Amino acid sequence: MVVDEGVRALFNPRSIAVIGASRHPGKIGYMILKNILDYGYKGRVYPVNPKADEILGLKAYKRVSEIPDEVDMAVIVVPEKYVLEVAEDAGRKGVKVLVVITSGFAEVGNVEAEEKLVEIARKYGMRVLGPNIFGIAYTPINLNATFGPRDLLKGPIAFISQSGALGIALMGWTIMEEIGVSAIVSMGNMSDIDVVDAAEYLADDPNTKVITIYLEGLKPGTGRRFVEKMRSITRRKPVIVIKAGRSRRGAMAAASHTGSLAGSDQLYSAAFKQSGVLRAYTTDDMFDWARVFATQPLPGGEETIIITNGGGVGVLATDTAEEHSVKLLDPSPGLKEKFRETMPWFGSPKNPVDLTGQAVEENYAKALEVAFESDEIHNIVILYCRTAILDPRSLADTIVEVVKKYGNSKPVVVGMVGGIDTYEAMRKLNQNGIPAYFGAERAVAALAALIKYYRYISKKHG
């Protein structure tokens, strides 16, 4: 695939100018420059500000065209009335991509200025991200050109957001939840670079395993392109979308918010289905699923086993499995015999495999080994209810050990219920690449997304 130079410069700029860089903490022009520097970007950085000689220890320039070296990316933070002027100057300088943070364009009815901005960009062969965005981050090169939280964790989940406030708030949330990201892209008004452009680049990015998108609406007339491009992208990588504005009233709210035509939800549903895009309905769900794609292999089939120490969560998991079309294995007599040996006499070797409340680390380890060894089983759900005799943190160690021993050869998800030590255990599991969730339901639903994608990929290529 031929990658557009401007889009490549968006994710891999060799140098960045911050036009509207400021010396005053609290100003967006300060926050973005500081994030770029403090997060460890290795390329050259040039603050541009007509009234300053130096900002954050760097020589400042009056205008981009005065910068002696090449400039790949220009982040624009100046007030709306100066944007066209600095864009023109950037164009003359040979900048490849404009990242226009400034708002006050189409989203407030100022369509004309936005059209002019794109016109200027086209004239000089530049691409435009925005306007009306919080910026872009691409962690493999330590790039955080946003005014959001700084210390993004590195990982294989890319997040493209058409909402600014939600996107920036979710940045902070990923840090707290220890969710590693490869890229965070604020789409804003999508005057030029849109969701599809960003996804297309990320589809071939070796640092990204799964693409998540918060979408409010596509530009009119771009639906067919979305389906065609996404169909090709989803063959390479899973894409999870939240489409907000799916209700009648929500669509109206979305239209007034981003100015995008929300369109009927059935159309979007059809587009997602045709293009193999997975649709989530809450931000929780989207990242729950993404964590499975980020860490687990694609399964070799659909047969799933549930291993539990509590009957109740086993039942809840079973309900969720059936509702999400996760196929629960009926174990063969031989396999049942093997599970029988991992549990007390009053346990159950059926599916859910109930190790009982008496289960300790060894029971889980043995049952997990049986599950990995058996050809009948393709997917594994491990459930745990806090009991007095099994410390969840110790169980987490055991699970990590066994999964490692079998080289992550089958998808594993964990659901746990309990207090603070149970959360510590889940954190430990997640840190070791095993997705763990509060409760049985979320774990099974996340696995269901993986299996759904497996089904889609098998059909496509099979």
Next chain:
Amino acid sequence: MVVDEGVRALFNPRSIAVIGASRHPGKIGYMILKNILDYGYKGRVYPVNPKADEILGLKAYKRVSEIPDEVDMAVIVVPEKYVLEVAEDAGRKGVKVLVVITSGFAEVGNVEAEEKLVEIARKYGMRVLGPNIFGIAYTPINLNATFGPRDLLKGPIAFISQSGALGIALMGWTIMEEIGVSAIVSMGNMSDIDVVDAAEYLADDPNTKVITIYLEGLKPGTGRRFVEKMRSITRRKPVIVIKAGRSRRGAMAAASHTGSLAGSDQLYSAAFKQSGVLRAYTTDDMFDWARVFATQPLPGGEETIIITNGGGVGVLATDTAEEHSVKLLDPSPGLKEKFRETMPWFGSPKNPVDLTGQAVEENYAKALEVAFESDEIHNIVILYCRTAILDPRSLADTIVEVVKKYGNSKPVVVGMVGGIDTYEAMRKLNQNGIPAYFGAERAVAALAALIKYYRYISKKHG
């Protein structure tokens, strides 16, 4: 209503014997005695153990009948083969209720012993909770007669669990989440006291505002009683049920787990609907909703306003509202004018009321005041996305202040997105009796449950 003496003794025993109390930490007979003592139960406590003179500083008795005073409740922790014998002894002593922790009865096919246990109880006029349970807690009298976590927080949510492992794990979870509970009742095999008995008592308990139930299945032939009693209970208090085993395969798992006949899910759906019971589908949902009932007043109507600083979460909230039949107000021109004064010029006074990413405490305070003052509005949803200019903890203080000023006169729920400080803000809100959730969706869904109950109550009494 005439309250059964045995059921009253279950929640308000004046004295407790622990039959099978143990000196060995790690033993259930030790854990329960220790929980009873350490959680601060004020009544008399008698350890019973034929081989000990003293346990945890208390004089131990060889058998219940040797205890010189009256004994209201006997907690039985002895091995299954001794249960009938000690039950007989307790009966002779005049014990009012047996709390039978011991397992190995109907749940493993030992139906005969369970029937005999009930027979003995009937002979002496005792009631039985269990067998096969983790115990009972009733926090208003500092009673924690369980082998679960000790430091339950006091509050108005009662939780009845038919699953042992899940129930005990959720005890720990409520502590971590700072969810205050009035009672936690483990139902186990329901040989005598069942979900309806417990709910009926709690319906008249002044310390309980909402009853939550994890249910796997009713005993055969008790469906009609469930509907009749619950119909009366839900007029007094909201009841939220998770019915596990709703799928075909889940029902089979439930049947093998508790031995209860799961029955068709349609029957349960119909029973819940007829009796005004609210049905949740995950434990998360159940407690999300319960927190609204625990703290918020019933609304005066259905008209709901959303106040946000982010368009994206506003759209997600709108979608959720429509999907959960939450009626979003179309504000009158006058009301829109008032909202207009609370925001920057590029905000939106429509519903969602968008204060924009520029919003600070004052904008929220003013908008919230407008919402409380307006007769058009009955329910308030406050949304917040973490921004650089508004600290969520400070916003939490503002919200608490305004809600207090208006005397909690309208239901308020809060949804927030962000990192660790946003969680601190949500915690602060919850501590001050304002239910706060991660994300827009959960907040709106929780409010939807309150409005659904309001609708039910209005119809019943209207």
